[in-house]
Amino acid sequence: MASEDRIYVALDEIFRDVFQRDLPLRADLTAKDVSGWDSFKQIEIIMAVEERFALRFTTRELDSLLSVGDLARIIMAKTTAS
């Protein structure tokens, strides 16, 4: 089970890998707020999260991913359930 803090630490790393720069992650951060966060980067983020947390997003979960907070919440739910 991953705590929310641990999830954010991992997400920090993932976002740094994907965007090649430090991004201050907040729960309400969305693609609109970050230059370069396009659909391609979105896929990279999703892939990296799937790899890192050994989980698979469902189609519906992908549709509901609008902010960093959404991502953390879904990771939390999926890693807690298992």
Add this chain to the structure above:
Amino acid sequence: MRTLPGDPAAAWRIAGALAQYDLSFTLTNALDQAIRRAVGVMPPGLTTRPVRLALLGSATMSHLVSAIRVAGVRRGLWIDIYENEFGQYLQELSAPRSPLHDFQPSAILLALDAYHLSAACTASLDAQGSEAALAEATDRIRHVWRLARDAFNCPIIHQTALPAYPPLLGSNEHRLPGSKSAFTARLNAALRPIADEAGVHLLALDIRASRDGLAAWHNPTYWHHAKQEIAPAAAPAYGELVARLLGALQGRSAKCLVLDLDNTLWGGVVGDDGVDGIIVGQGTASGEAYVAFQDYCRELSRRGVILAICSKNDEANALEPFDSHPDMLLRRSDIACFVANWSDKAANIRQIAEELNIGLDALVFIDDNPFERNLIRRELPMVAVPEVTEDPVSFIEAIAAGGFFEALSVTEEDRERTAQYHGNRAREVLRGSSTDLDSYLRGLEMQLVWRRFDNVGLARIVQLINKSNQFNLTTRRYTEQGVLAVMDDPTTFGLQLRLLDRFGDNGVIAIIVGRLQQNHDLLIDTWLMSCRVLGRQVEPTTLNLVAAEAQRLGARNLIGEYIPTRKNAMVKDHYAKLGFAATETFPGGGSRALLSLAAFTPISTFIHVTEG
């Protein structure tokens, strides 16, 4: 990986090394971005031609671009890629002026997804309707090929359809004329002859997906989310398949398979176990696995891959199984270049490339021994050295999965290739090599752990003494009682030596028995060693230990003795190499040599010695 060096040539070299690793989707993209930042444009001095690849398709492909480029870097190819606007491949090909035409591709990859290709097919169609849909699909594809050829006159690669559709009937899916799943399979079958006719090369995703499983290649969630037919996780594999074809188009595929012998083509060590003792042939699982590997090698040679042997062996021993073992599939005539000696393998592989007059980057090297694999990776990074386990079944898989020998056609010349090279055998002992063995050995972090004979090691000591034939100076055999007698005799010592290195524990690899004589000379009664650790400075390090033990017993000189047998010619000059002076020679080739302990200073080596 984030920061390649600023100098483009250095960055390109390091990127090439990084690209050899099995990188995930995310790391592949990161490496590509780092290369673009550090190298920017094609670095000068590449011997390959730059590739301008137009990636034309019906689904999302942007996630494949980095993977194709990185797979290019892996084989020294600089690839620039153009992607059509989403789904616009036909429009862009047809338009007389478009960014595609400005790009001027040197190769075209047509990637039409299964959903797009099978759109006209539905389960309500009858046989006639389904045939018409198939004819329409193949006509459309041929039309696209014609457009591409007329506009650019460059090689065309066509991706076969991924078997993405689920079955509706089941095993007899072909009986439902309008099944999309069966349609995809029929379309793929139809593509083969028409592609040959049109001179188009195929990227056989269907075959690859049937080996890996569809789930490795296609994820419906991603398809619905971003219209990615190829799952992002499969992008590195996709890039690799594309780059193999682009490499083959430039004649960059490997040409020669270099094989070790002992524990690679057969089980066991022919020099020790004898031709009757090696494991190859029907009857045991491992014997059959070695036969299967030989069969695969022979099949490769029949389609034009050159086979070479690179083995640490006496040549006569190495050749014997090829000539006289009834279960060997490979025969001497299958081998274009046969090198068996005791020199280091990097020097021998250079020699093989020279003999065959091909580049080192045309070689693939298979050896069960991790020491040899890592030596070649380090000394000759251009030689492909797939990672294998000691299980012979891993060899075929490693060669097939690596795609080293990707070829676009087979010619008559290919079929006769081995005969052309035949007779060019590199046999002479190699002279001074330029291999930087020292730094390799230093990096191995070798540790020689020595113990006097003891009851714990008894079984292994007796086994080694009775089985070692090649690196064995005197071939004196001892029973368990004989070994126990050595342990009890205060004027005699027995040493068991174990070698460890970065890659693990090699186990007990050498045995020494020394006997103090009446005249205070110490006779080295037995010195034997496993051939696996040859060329790693174990011999001089062992001499240091022997000298120390002899001095402990009050000896003034070491006496080395060589008793020739049919199998131990390799150690004829063992003592001379270690600085002993010859004192006697005997009829039949035996000899004795002396080393004065008063004048002896321990030889410095890269091996750390501990007692334990």
